Ligand SMILES: CCCCCCCCCCCCCCCCCC(=O)N[C@@H](Cc1ccccc1)C(=O)O
Ligand SMILES: [Zn+2]
């Protein structure tokens with residue numbers, strides 16, 4: 001069918017477009033919500049549970065750099081966890097747990113059906129340092145509740161997931177509910193420095209124990225987004241089914257030093273500054289249409305207007321205007337291309353001395369449709385200056401894409417659990433734009449999902465590693481219940497349609 005329509009994609013963009021593909025996606029059935037309906041379906045956030053979260057936020061379990069972290073506080077946070085969840089750590093015969101490398105934690109919860117392959121839940125107990133202290137609305141290690149929000153470093157990265165998983169597991173065990181499917185829990189202690197003392201040692205230990213494969217893995221990741229994707233109303237639960245690669249580059253320029261009264265025409269600082277500017281002014285190309293983000297947009301169709309569906313059904317045709325639109329916000333720009341962040345710039349020795357060396361660190365997050373080599377080659381071509389030395393300090397290729405279809409069990413468990421907590425949400429496969437500890441576990445499963453049940457609104461993505469990290473009290477209750485539903489749903493042989501978890505959620 002061929003016809004012309006006039007469409008408004010967002011308030012500020014109008015285009016006359018030719019539609020060559022009919023919008024059959026709009027006829028897709030809405031996703032169904034599924035759940036058991038019993039009294040033990042809901043864990044209320046009582047004072048005790050809220051206070052436990054607040055206390056968890058009080059530990060300054062900060063990782064600054066590899067080998068530079070508050071190990072005392074990380075250890076004390078572990079002690080607090082052990083003391084706070086008695087069924088997990090003492091009473092239940094179903095649980096075995098151990099400290100790994102003194103600071104990380106590994107748990108095994110025994111299910112009663114050994115024919116079911118276990119799964120793995122992950123989170124990390126360290127946090128990034130705090131900056132701009134004077135701009136926080138509440139002290140970052142206070143766990144203070146203000147206007148319905150719990151404030152603190154770690155509220156969305158990643159103590160929410162640590163405490164949510166623990167609360168859900170403790171509730172299940174204390175209610176004498178025995179899981180059918182066994183599961184592991186891994187809490188690494190150096191995720192924020194990408195170290196190899198935490199989750200990487202947990203992975204080694206699992207291998208030593210003879211664990212070869214798990215059914216699926218869930219770690220921190222993308223979130224429930226509302227008002228963040230232009231033109232899409234209502235909550236969108238974005239599940240990271242792949243993860244961007246990463247390249248850390250050191251750029252350097254070395255020139256002979258000298259007296260500032262007789263400067264050369266160019267200095268190391270000037271040459272390096274130009275190189276960095278070229279990188280910033282020439283972003284890597286949009287990969288829209290080449291990978292998972294196409295599935296993501298197609299899954300968003302139930303939340304879109306007719307005209308938006310037309311665009312999404314014809315990404316091949318609207319690639320350029322759509323890329324332009326998505327590029328305008330850092331959060332959506334990160335989904336469609338390899339991004340470039342110049343994070344450190346150093347040079348200079350003395351006011352009156354020509355600097356012998358200028359160095360800059362560049363942090364790329366690599367889109368899954370590109371390789372590390374392509375990224376470095378692109379940079380070299382863009383900089384186009386042999387005086388700028390480009391060294392790869394660290395790199396990791398993008399992760400493989402996990403199954404996200406109707407028959408992919410792990411994805412369906414996640415989707416069902418999300419819909420029980422956010423019945424109006426659409427669940428979409430997405431690219432995890434940051435990096436996680438999952439790279440240590442890629443040999444255990446192809447079904448690796450990066451998802452945090454954090455409900456985010458405009459302005460919230462900036463709180464990751466930023467100022468005023470916070471989570472609403474209501475959202476923390478949803479976090480606990482999301483993990484509880486996930487654990488219960490993982491026991492279902494086949495998932496069947498039911499209801500939402502609780503009227504108040
Ligand atoms: C469906 C459209 C999507 C719109 C995008 C909206 C974005 C929403 C926010 C999602 C956030 C995610 C990023 C959080 C990353 C958390 C994990 C983390 O901080 N990891 C570190 C790991 C690392 C890497 C390199 C050196 C040290 C540590 C990270 O920086 O990625
Ligand atoms: Zn994190």
Ligand SMILES: [Zn+2]
Pocket residue numbers: 128157192465
């Ligand atoms: Zn982080």
